[in-house]
Every structure is written in C-alpha cells, then in structure tokens.
Amino acid sequence: MVLPPELPPLLLSLPPLLLLSLPWVPTEARTATVGVLAPREVSGLLGDTVELSCKLPPLEHEVHVTQVTWTRQDAAGNELNVAVFHPIQGASFPEPGRLEFVGARPGLELRDGSLALRGLRAQDEANYTCRFATFPEGSRSARTWLRVLAQPENKAEAEEVPLSPLSPEPVPVARCVSSEGRPPAQVSWSHLDGKTNESQVPGHQPGTYTVTSFLIATPSSQTDGKPVTCRVEHESFKEPILLPVTLNVPYPPEVSISGFDDNWYLGRREVALSCDVRSKPEPTDYDWSTTNGTLPPSAVAQGSQLLIQTVDESINTTFICQVTNALGTGQAELPILVREEPPNQAPQQGLSTLGIAFLIVGGLVFLALLAFLIRFWLSRRSRRDQHRSSANGHVSYTVVADIIASSSEDPPKENTK
Incomplete structure (x- = not known):
C-alpha cells in the first residue's frame, strides 16, 4: 500500500495498523522486489531472537518513504499483519513485546525496516514480506522465508x-x-x-x-x-x-569338538574329546551322546570332557555334544575313524624316489671323503718314508767314510824293546 500524496492531518493521527485497513488505491503496477535488500531465507533456533533484515538503498531522485509494513503468510495463504512503522507515529504491533524495529526511529529518514523477533516459536516459521510505501514511486517489497530450528x-x-x-x-x-x-x-x-x-x-x-x-x-x-x-x-x-x-x-551356545588327532588305533589308551563352547550366559548343562544313542562302554562323560579309557571298535562312531544355557541349546558332531594299528607299526613301503636320491647322494659324498682321507694318509706316509731313507743314507755314508779313513793309516808298529 502507498499513502496518497496529500494525507489529511486527521488521518495522520490514526494508528499505523488502522492505516493499513483504509481503502488506499493499490499500486501493484509500481510494486517490485528490485531495490529492497533482504535475504531470501533466515533461520533461528527455537526460543532465540532472530533478525529479519530489510533495507532500502538510497534512490537517485527524491523519494519519501511513508510507511514500512511487515506481513506474514499463514498456512492457508492469507496475509497477516505483523508490524508497521510510520515516520511520525512510530511502531505498531499486533503482539507487543516480541517484535522491535531495529533501525527505524520516528522523525528520521526511513530506510531501515529490519525487524527483530524474540522468543522464536515454531508457529513463527513462515514467509515474511517487507514492504516500503514511497511517494511518488509506489511500493517496493521483498520476501524472506523464516525457518525455525530446534537443536535436538x-x-x-x-x-x-x-x-x-x-x-x-x-x-x-x-x-x-x-x-x-x-x-x-x-x-x-x-x-x-x-x-x-x-x-x-x-x-x-x-x-x-x-x-x-x-x-x-x-x-x-x-x-x-x-x-x-x-x-x-x-x-x-x-x-x-x-x-x-x-x-x-546374550546368545545361545555355539559348540565345537576338539581332541581327535586322526591317530586313534585299536588298543590306544587314555584319549579324550573336549566340548568347546562360546556362550552368554555360561552353559548350564553338557550332554554327550552318539548317533547310535548311548555312549560306548569305554567312554565316560565329565562335563565338557569325554574321557575314553581304551579305543576299541565301539569308538568308531560319531560323537555329539549338546550344550544348554538360559537362552537355548547348541550342539556339534564329530565322526571318529579308528585305525587297526599305530602308524609306526604299519607295513613298510618301498622308499620314495626322493629318499633314494638322498641315499645315492649321501653315498657319493661318503666315498669322496673316504678317498680324500686315504690319499692324504698315503701322501703323508710317502713323505715320511723319504725322510727316513735320506737319514739312513747319510749314516751309511759316514760309516763307509770312517772305514776308508782308518784303512789308509799306517799299521801300528811293534814294540822292539
């Protein structure tokens, strides 16, 4: 809305909100969003204060702002009056105490229509329109979407x-x-x-x-x-x-069986199976059995352990361990295959190719070492014999020389006395 160029003094004395209801001539042809500075969206937290900024920049020629109006659009699309500021009458609100014009003051040039909204409520979330009524330019407006947030x-x-x-x-x-x-x-x-x-x-x-x-x-x-x-x-x-x-x-028992090393043979003594359990809460019962029903005579259950005194034909079966806790039961099965005799008593089989190769290589190494030792021994003996021969020759030569020397001397003279 825009005030007419010549406003009667009586009407100027009316409250601004009443001025909105007077039958002014609409100026839709002169209404525009260009020129009004306002954000497209503003958000604030529930219970806080939020500012809806709306400012009119200086115009090139002389324009008088006759009123600033704030409206909001309800869920049904109706425009509801929120606040009005008149340059002479000042501010007027349908709900005093929560709203305040931030920069507008009576008697001053009206260029800032920013509005502060305190104690933000969820129902305050809406589209708000800020409209400057000017003379003779008409009205200029801008719309801002107010979002109300609550931090969880x-x-x-x-x-x-x-x-x-x-x-x-x-x-x-x-x-x-x-x-x-x-x-x-x-x-x-x-x-x-x-x-x-x-x-x-x-x-x-x-x-x-x-x-x-x-x-x-x-x-x-x-x-x-x-x-x-x-x-x-x-x-x-x-x-x-x-x-x-x-x-x-918590969870029901999860069961597995351990202890079988695949080397159980007839006559083996004192072997055992263990029922391994993960359970929450702790197990309350262990139950050992076989697929045939009862345990063999040589098997004795002791809680999570199954002791087998002697391995016989009856052990050649599938053992079952069933565990119970407060939430349910779980079980595991383990088939046992009993051998007739221990692996070290089984019939010997021929050597493998790899074994034969190792034996051949070992024999060759042994023979080479033996030959080296014999040659070394013979070499040392030969040197020792040569040394002895040389020494014996020197002695013989000395003896021969002494004999020759003694024979060349004159024979002893006889005593003539």
Whole structure:
C-alpha cells in the first residue's frame, strides 16, 4: 500500500495498523522486489531472537518513504499483519513485546525496516514480506522465508536383551534417540549388516520431534562386544554427531569338538574329546551322546570332557555334544575313524624316489671323503718314508767314510824293546 500524496492531518493521527485497513488505491503496477535488500531465507533456533533484515538503498531522485509494513503468510495463504512503522507515529504491533524495529526511529529518514523477533516459536516459521510505501514511486517489497530450528538432544546405548529363550530371529540390540529436534533429525548406524527400526513422535515442545532408531541384529558371539556408531545429522549441527556404542548381547551356545588327532588305533589308551563352547550366559548343562544313542562302554562323560579309557571298535562312531544355557541349546558332531594299528607299526613301503636320491647322494659324498682321507694318509706316509731313507743314507755314508779313513793309516808298529 502507498499513502496518497496529500494525507489529511486527521488521518495522520490514526494508528499505523488502522492505516493499513483504509481503502488506499493499490499500486501493484509500481510494486517490485528490485531495490529492497533482504535475504531470501533466515533461520533461528527455537526460543532465540532472530533478525529479519530489510533495507532500502538510497534512490537517485527524491523519494519519501511513508510507511514500512511487515506481513506474514499463514498456512492457508492469507496475509497477516505483523508490524508497521510510520515516520511520525512510530511502531505498531499486533503482539507487543516480541517484535522491535531495529533501525527505524520516528522523525528520521526511513530506510531501515529490519525487524527483530524474540522468543522464536515454531508457529513463527513462515514467509515474511517487507514492504516500503514511497511517494511518488509506489511500493517496493521483498520476501524472506523464516525457518525455525530446534537443536535436538541425542543419546545412544546398548539395548538390554532379556534372558529368555530366543528364536533365531533378529532382536533390538541398540537404541539411539534424538529428542526435541526441528525438523526431525536423520539417524543412521555404522553397523551395515544390521537392520533398523525407526519411529518419530511429537516432542514436548510444540513443533518439535523425537526420533528413535533401534539397531536390529541376530544374537551371536560375533554380535556381542562389537562396537557400533549412531550418526545423527541435523541442520543446526556444523557436523554430524557420532555416538559410539558397544553391544552387550546374550546368545545361545555355539559348540565345537576338539581332541581327535586322526591317530586313534585299536588298543590306544587314555584319549579324550573336549566340548568347546562360546556362550552368554555360561552353559548350564553338557550332554554327550552318539548317533547310535548311548555312549560306548569305554567312554565316560565329565562335563565338557569325554574321557575314553581304551579305543576299541565301539569308538568308531560319531560323537555329539549338546550344550544348554538360559537362552537355548547348541550342539556339534564329530565322526571318529579308528585305525587297526599305530602308524609306526604299519607295513613298510618301498622308499620314495626322493629318499633314494638322498641315499645315492649321501653315498657319493661318503666315498669322496673316504678317498680324500686315504690319499692324504698315503701322501703323508710317502713323505715320511723319504725322510727316513735320506737319514739312513747319510749314516751309511759316514760309516763307509770312517772305514776308508782308518784303512789308509799306517799299521801300528811293534814294540822292539
């Protein structure tokens, strides 16, 4: 709306909200969104204060602003008056106390129509239109979408699974709750193998929502103790909230049998089988049996152990260990194949090709070493004999020389006396 060029003094004294209801001539042909500075969207948290900015930049020629009006569009599309500012009369609000013009002051040039809204409520979320009524240019307006957000509170924890007999069907094992959020938060889990069950209900504050997500998984030893993460995303968060949870899941017994080394032969004594169990809670009962029903006479069950005093033909069967806890039962089977005699008493078979090759190589190495030792011994003996021969020749030569020397001397003279 725009005020006429000559406003009667009586009308100037009327409250601004009443001026809106007067039959002014609409100036739709002169209405435009260009020139009014206002954001397309503004968001604020529930209960906080938000500012709807609306400013008119300086114009090239002289233009008088006669009024600033704020309206909002309800769910049905109707325009509702929110606030009015008149250069002489000042501000007027249908709901005083929550609204305030930030920059407009009576008696000053009206260029800033920004509006502050306190104590933000969910029902305040709407399209708001700021309109400058000018003379003689007409009206200029801009629209802003106000979003009202509520930051949710979040928590995640392991779900307590009751200790009662369970079927193999999946059950809730963890819960993640995002409370009092607006809009509703987005909740997801890092455990890709599990399924989820999500629900959404209104929060305690009007316009808010509480989202609850359950992680569904089949109870097992692989699930128990596994770390998972609840991821909460919301427009009011700079980054997602990550909530770690360690699963605490009871499960029926998971059974396996150990102790058989595939070397049980007739007559072997004091062997045993062990019933290995993973169970939460602890097992309450162990039951040993065979596919034939009862245990062989030489087998004695002692809890998780099955002691066999002597291996005989009756041990050549399939043993079954069944374990029970508070949630159910689990069992394992192990077939036993009894040999007639120990492996070291079995008939000897011919040497393999590899064994023969090792024997040949070993024999050749032995012969080469023996030949070397014999040659070395002969060589040393030969040198020793040569040394002895040389020494004996020298002695003989000396003896011969002495004989020759003694024979050449004159014979002794006889005593003539």
